[in-house]
Amino acid sequence: MFYLTFTRVKRIPLLVAIKALGMVKDEDIMKAVGLQSHSEVLINLYDFVDLKTREDALDYMARKIGITQSREVRLERMQEIVDKYLLPHVGMGKDFRMKKAYNLCKMLRKFILVANGELPLDDKDHYMNKRLKLPGDLLADLLRVNLKILIGDMLYNFQRIVKRGKFPSIKVIIREKLLTQKIYSALATGNWVGGRKGVSQRIERLNFLQTLSHLQRVVSPLSATQENFEARSLHSTHLGRLCPSETPEGTNIGLRKNLAMLAQGTSEVAEDPVFEHMKKLGFEPVKE
Structure with missing residues (x-):
């Protein structure tokens, strides 16, 4: 079983969180994870086959963390927690939910590949994996x-x-x-x-x-x-x-x-030219 923890939400099944973000079809989740061998994901999907809608997944998460009000209040509070505190750097509104779901699927894919020994562990000391707070x-x-x-x-x-x-x-x-x-x-x-x-x-x-x-x-x-x-x-x-x-x-x-004498910190870069370059290299935008 794969679990996710963020803010006050502790050890929630990852597939439930993905469904709560709006990716409810098992087929879409499998495609987003994109592994050759799907056995680990299939087992997790089978456990939560009863969660057919986004509201069902949100209600499951709300009850899991102890929100005990009526269903409408539970859904509203849980939706606010998910929007504000789950991957807030991606975005904090309803327009960013599907992007968050794809990000979680990407993380799950990497986790499975590393756990199975197909990819090496990330080097924590590599400066690509660090960020300077200026x-x-x-x-x-x-x-x-x-x-x-x-x-x-x-x-x-x-x-x-x-x-x-x-x-x-x-x-x-x-x-x-x-x-x-x-x-x-x-x-x-x-x-x-x-x-x-x-x-x-x-x-x-x-x-x-x-x-x-x-x-x-x-x-x-x-x-x-x-x-x-x-x-x-x-x-x-x-x-x-x-x-x-x-x-x-x-x-x-x-x-x-x-810092080295000639080292400089980069400032914020516009995203649009980067996206255009990626499209030229053959990347396809995610269809929401």
């Missing part, structure tokens, strides 16, 4: 979380004043320095959202080379107290991207690296 991403995380806190505080103040029979002005319900203070505090202490520490630091200006080194520092989120030998060692894909020799001695060795 200052813009980190500041976006900080603003997003604290803006949500500000909105929650505004809503609480609004409801509290309305209960007294008054209609408040915007000035009354907004605590003017809440957002600013939280951002200032994070930048001053380096304590970031998500429990990360040391994200913002005072720049070292002892000499020009040290300043340049500090600006190009890349810090791994792994703990310095654990061994993680493979993560600390030099990988062939670091060539031209990370400096092979500059790293501190002691517990942080290999976890604090520095």
Whole structure:
């Protein structure tokens, strides 16, 4: 049995999640997975042959995670969880459900091939499988979380004043320095959202080379107290991207690296030219 876990949804059968996204026909699922030997997928499909519609699959998931209201409420709440928290980078609306289903089928195919020894395991230390979080991403995380806190505080103040029979002005319900203070505090202490520490630091200006080194520092989120030998060692894909020799001695060795002198992070690229090039190479778009 193949299982899927995301946010508060724990160990839901993967085929149920795919059906909940709108790919309900067993034939479509088999084609999307696209394996020569279908035995593993067939066994899982047979277990959930009673789930004929998307609503049946959503109801199964809702009951599995303990939503006990009426069927209509269960379906609405479960649909919101699936849209918002399952593969949110693909999209968060109803238009993206089928794309998510195809992504899950693609993951299932890869998992089966790796489990059967037909494909090797992914190399976690290969730089193709990593992403650098640049200052813009980190500041976006900080603003997003604290803006949500500000909105929650505004809503609480609004409801509290309305209960007294008054209609408040915007000035009354907004605590003017809440957002600013939280951002200032994070930048001053380096304590970031998500429990990360040391994200913002005072720049070292002892000499020009040290300043340049500090600006190009890349810090791994792994703990310095654990061994993680493979993560600390030099990988062939670091060539031209990370400096092979500059790293501190002691517990942080290999976890604090520095960008190579001429390395640059790529910015966002328009998708349309990439899609056009892929079509020329023979790729076909997914028919939803």
